[in-house]
Amino acid sequence: xxxxxxxxxxxxxxxxxxxxxxxxxxxxxxxxxxxxxxxxxxxxxxxxxxxxxxxxxxxxxxxxxxxxxxxxxxxxxxxxxxxxxxxxxxxxxxxxxxxxxxxxxxxxxxxxxxxxxxxxxxxxxxxxxxxxxxxxxxxxxxxxxxxxxxxxxxxxxxxxxxxxxxxxxxxxxxxxxxxxxxx
Amino acid sequence: xxxxxxxxxxxxxxxxxxxxxxxxxxxxxxxxxxxxxxxxxxxxxxxxxxxxxxxxxxxxxxxxxxxxxxxxxxxxxxxxxxxxxxxxxxxxxxxxxxxxxxxxxxxxxxxxxxxxxxxxxxxxxxxxxxxxxxxxxxxxxxxxxxxxxxxxxxxxxxxxxxxxxxxxxxxxxxxxxxxxxxxxxxxxxxxxxxxxxxxxxxxxxxxxxxxxxxxxxxxxxxxxxxxxxxxxxxxxxxxxxxxxxxxxxxxxxxxxxxxxxxxxxxxxxxxxxxxxxxxxxxxxxxxxxxxxxxx
Numbered sequence: 001x002x003x004x005x006x007x008x009x010x011x012x013x014x015x016x017x018x019x020x021x022x023x024x025x026x027x028x029x030x031x032x033x034x035x036x037x038x039x040x041x042x043x044x045x046x047x048x049x050x051x052x053x054x055x056x057x058x059x060x061x062x063x064x065x066x067x068x069x070x071x072x073x074x075x076x077x078x079x080x081x082x083x084x085x086x087x088x089x090x091x092x093x094x095x096x097x098x099x100x101x102x103x104x105x106x107x108x109x110x111x112x113x114x115x116x117x118x119x120x121x122x123x124x125x126x127x128x129x130x131x132x133x134x135x136x137x138x139x140x141x142x143x144x145x146x147x148x149x150x151x152x153x154x155x156x157x158x159x160x161x162x163x164x165x166x167x168x169x170x171x172x173x174x175x176x177x178x179x180x181x182x183x
Numbered sequence: 184x185x186x187x188x189x190x191x192x193x194x195x196x197x198x199x200x201x202x203x204x205x206x207x208x209x210x211x212x213x214x215x216x217x218x219x220x221x222x223x224x225x226x227x228x229x230x231x232x233x234x235x236x237x238x239x240x241x242x243x244x245x246x247x248x249x250x251x252x253x254x255x256x257x258x259x260x261x262x263x264x265x266x267x268x269x270x271x272x273x274x275x276x277x278x279x280x281x282x283x284x285x286x287x288x289x290x291x292x293x294x295x296x297x298x299x300x301x302x303x304x305x306x307x308x309x310x311x312x313x314x315x316x317x318x319x320x321x322x323x324x325x326x327x328x329x330x331x332x333x334x335x336x337x338x339x340x341x342x343x344x345x346x347x348x349x350x351x352x353x354x355x356x357x358x359x360x361x362x363x364x365x366x367x368x369x370x371x372x373x374x375x376x377x378x379x380x381x382x383x384x385x386x387x388x389x390x391x392x393x394x395x396x397x398x399x400x401x402x403x404x405x406x407x408x409x410x411x412x413x414x415x416x417x418x419x420x421x422x423x424x425x426x427x428x429x430x431x432x433x434x435x436x437x438x439x440x441x442x443x444x445x446x447x448x449x450x451x452x453x454x455x456x457x458x459x460x461x462x463x464x465x466x467x468x469x470x471x472x473x474x475x476x477x478x
Binding site: 017064111 | 191192193195222226251252253254255256258281282285310311313330333336343344345346347348402405406407408409411449450
């Protein structure tokens with residue numbers, strides 16, 4: 001058992017899953033979060049956070065780490081207040097912060113972690129996205145390619161996985177470099 | 184000898200589809216007669232596999248797909264049917280591709296397949312590869328096809344998703360694909376054979392580099408979504424045709440690069456353009472590269 005306390009529900013994400021924790025200030029918020037996430041189809045488990053992550057509430061909600069972006073958005077939409085997110089039981093995993101670029105002349109490619117976005121410099125049009133391996137990536141490819149950086153939806157608003165979140169980092173960097181300037 | 188591709192397609196709530204893959208007159212991918220949206224990912228992978236099978240006169244690849252845009256619903260639906268489909272079709276190769284990386288489901292699927300289709304060789308890329316490695320099952324696979332953004336993930340046993348890898352990425356302080364491939368093997372984060380896709384491709388067998396390929400060099404391919412997937416599709420189809428895994432990987436790298444050159448790749452082109460260029464490339468080169476000559 002990951003956090004020393006058995007999950008109270010049977011439809012948990014699975015003992016072998018890499019789980020992250022939504023942390024809360026109040027037990028009622030943890031319970032509301034669990035209800036919200038289950039209602040929209042996430043596999044969740046109510047668990048005790050490890051001691052060093054506790055801050056008043058001894059309940060946290062575990063979800064597969066890869067599904068964090070979509071789950072966080074669902075909680076935000078539902079108005080559930082999350083105190084913090086821990087991407088591992090130790091709370092030590094940090095998302096990749098390495099961003100690099102490749103200049104292809106008429107096009108600029110930006111890499112963020114395992115994701116890439118390529119933009120036509122003259123128009124700001126997204127001509128390609130590549131990399132990644134989660135199912136929202138082909139979906140984001142369809143939704144973004146052909147649109148300008150200004151008109152395209154933010155990958156983090158449409159995607160559900162860590163791959164989608166890394167693509168958002170590439171999008172933000174491309175936008176900053178090409179002067180389109182999202183807010 | 185046949186290939187079964189297990190994956191998803193980017194339609195929310197899209198039904199499970201299972202059947203032979205083919206290319207329509209306009210290059211669109213069909214699975215069991217249903218058009219699959221053209222995008223990076225599994226449509227590119229399957230399109231390339233279709234071209235290889237057609238060239239070699241092999242049965243068309245089969246696919247078991249479901250709609251999934253990142254919620255994991257289609258992934259779960261596919262896993263529910265995998266055992267039955269594999270038992271019925273007995274594929275020579277089963278390739279896991281764009282899927283939600285759910286470790287428990289991958290673990291259960293591998294246990295099922297050991298009984299249902301024990302002789303199938305396993306290939307993994309994309310989310311299928313993430314799940315297999317994170318679940319500690321990578322060594323069960325014959326071939327994995329990471330790119331330079333993913334080999335560091337395979338080499339780090341403490342990481343469950345490539346988004347948490349920084350030091351070992353291309354451009355990072357410790358990026359050394361040769362050392363990373365060896366470490367991936369030593370820590371059981373690797374399949375028996377690895378194809379590391381990048382500006383220079385590495386073919387790795389049990390942790391040792393057996394071939395490097397860097398010509399023709401077509402830098403624009405890195406920007407085109409799906410051109411890593413086409414490599415995986417070519418290699419999977421060649422493996423299903425009986426090529427040894429390292430030979431399948433080598434020929435896949437060469438064919439993908441040559442197709443990129445033939446199509447005059449720019450960063451604004453599509454993986455479908457590369458798929459369309461493959462028949463000519465295979466016809467002109469595969470016999471010379473592999474000894475697999477069509478008469």
